[in-house]
Amino acid sequence: MHERKAEQVPADPEQERIRAETVRRLERSMGALGTAAVARMEERLAWFRRMSAQDRSWIGLVAQSGVAAFVDWFRNPGRGRPAVTVEVFGTAPRELTRSVSLQQTVDMIRTVIEVVEGQVDELAAPGGAQQLREAVLRYTREVAFSSAKVYARAAEARGAWDARLEALIVDALLHGDREDGLQTWGSALGWALTPVIAIVGSLGGEDAGKVLDDVRAAARRLGHDVLAGTQGRRVVAVVGVGDRYPVGELPRAAAEPLAGLFGPGPVVVGPAVPELRSAGASARAAVSGLRAAAAWPDAPRPVLADDLLPERALQGDTEARRQLVEDVYTPLLGAGSPLLDTLTVYLEHASSLEATARMLFVHPNTVRYRLSRVAELTGHTPSDGRGSFVLRIAVALGRLSEEPGA
Incomplete structure (x- = not known):
């Protein structure tokens, strides 16, 4: 069976005449409506008053575009759903989404619609007030949906851009290049x-x-x-x-x-x-x-x-080697030979106090005191397994650094 095509309801000539007259009135009033909308925003919206002149001009342009797009759509109701995103937000979508939040856009739209609704009786041809009022309500709904779409697309694009910029910054950090620009790039990401x-x-x-x-x-x-x-x-x-x-x-x-x-x-x-x-x-x-x-x-x-400095040094990290020497070996060297000699003997004799004391011809308490000073100076305890490992590597690297040609 063939499906019957939907029968088109013939247009009411009287309603079409009223619509055409309303369109003419709207066209004559477009400039005044846009100006009145901007004035109403200036009066009611504190965030709009705080904006720069350039940003306010973008808002005014969008408001004027919204009124013009409404009139064009009202003139040709047979076109179906209005292409609000292109006709209204197509004027300055990037500037709008950068300067104005979604909530502020809703406030702006509400203000523009209030201005139009407040003048429906004057704008509509005789007998056309209800027709115009219904059209305004439908158009308002479409603008609201389109606003959400504009901001959703902007957020998606921003997210993709942010991810690419993050990857670029991370790569620059790891390779040590372009560091002068990192602060600027970071500012772009907030x-x-x-x-x-x-x-x-x-x-x-x-x-x-x-x-x-x-x-x-x-x-x-x-x-x-x-x-x-x-x-x-x-x-x-x-x-x-x-x-x-x-x-x-x-x-x-x-x-x-x-x-x-x-x-x-x-x-x-x-x-x-x-x-x-x-x-x-x-x-x-x-x-x-x-x-x-x-x-x-x-x-x-x-x-x-x-x-992980010792492991990094063993793997050839020159910065780790330098840091171990500066943080561990150099302070010990500066404190005098008794500390460094005591630590060396202690590590070589299985961390035995008595054996170290015998080798150095001193009392075990003297060894104990010197080892406590080593811990104070370096932050690593010689009697601790991990501490003794760090100290052993640092002392070896320090002595190697003193060799001619090192």
Whole structure:
């Protein structure tokens, strides 16, 4: 069976005459309506009064376009659904969505419609007030839907742009280039918080997009600024933590709530740095730590890159070698030979106080005192397994650095 085509209802000549007369009246009043709408916004909307002249001009242009598009649609009701997005917001969608929030756009639309509705009786031809009022209501609904679409598309585009810029910043941080532009790039993403830390972990078998989204969402819930990207199967997150943590608790305290969002394996946290521009040092230390973390199977999760200095040094990280020498060997050397000699003998004699005292011809209490001074100077306890390992590597590297040609 063939389907019957829907029969078109013949137009009422009288209604068409009234519509045509209303259109003529609207056309004569378009400029005045747009001006009245802008004046009403100036009067009622505080946010509109605070805007720059350029931004107010964009709003005025959109208001005028909205009135013109309504008149054109009202003239040809047979066109069906009005193409509001193109006809109204097509004038300046980018400027509008940058300068005005969705709620403010709704306020703007409401104001324009109120101006038109308030003059329906004067604008409509005799007998056409109800016809015009119904058209205004329908058009208002379409503008509301189109507003939501414009902002949804802008948010989607912004999200894609942000993700690309984040990946570019992370790559620049890891490779140490373009650091002068990092602060500008960060500002484009709304970056404001310092100090900054880098957190690096693996993806494992997880989807990269999901891990990045989870890390970003969790960091923002904690009130942090965050940039996140991938490098191969590694996830690199750069986090601006603000002043919510005491200096002594950074960066571990800031990283702990995020560590579980990375894939299996070590999660390494770079040292805190004062600004985004210098975050490359933190990121590179964290990546170096992740490469070396396999040498310390019992490392905590997350582990500080500075706690992995011996492993990083053994793997050839020159910055880790320099830091160990400066932080451990140089203070010991400056404190005089008794401390360094006592530590060396103690490490070579299986951490035995008595054996060390006999070799040095001193009382065990003297050895005890000197070892406590070593711990005070370096932050590493010689009698602790991990501490003795760090000290042994640092002393060896320090002595190698003193060799001619080192």
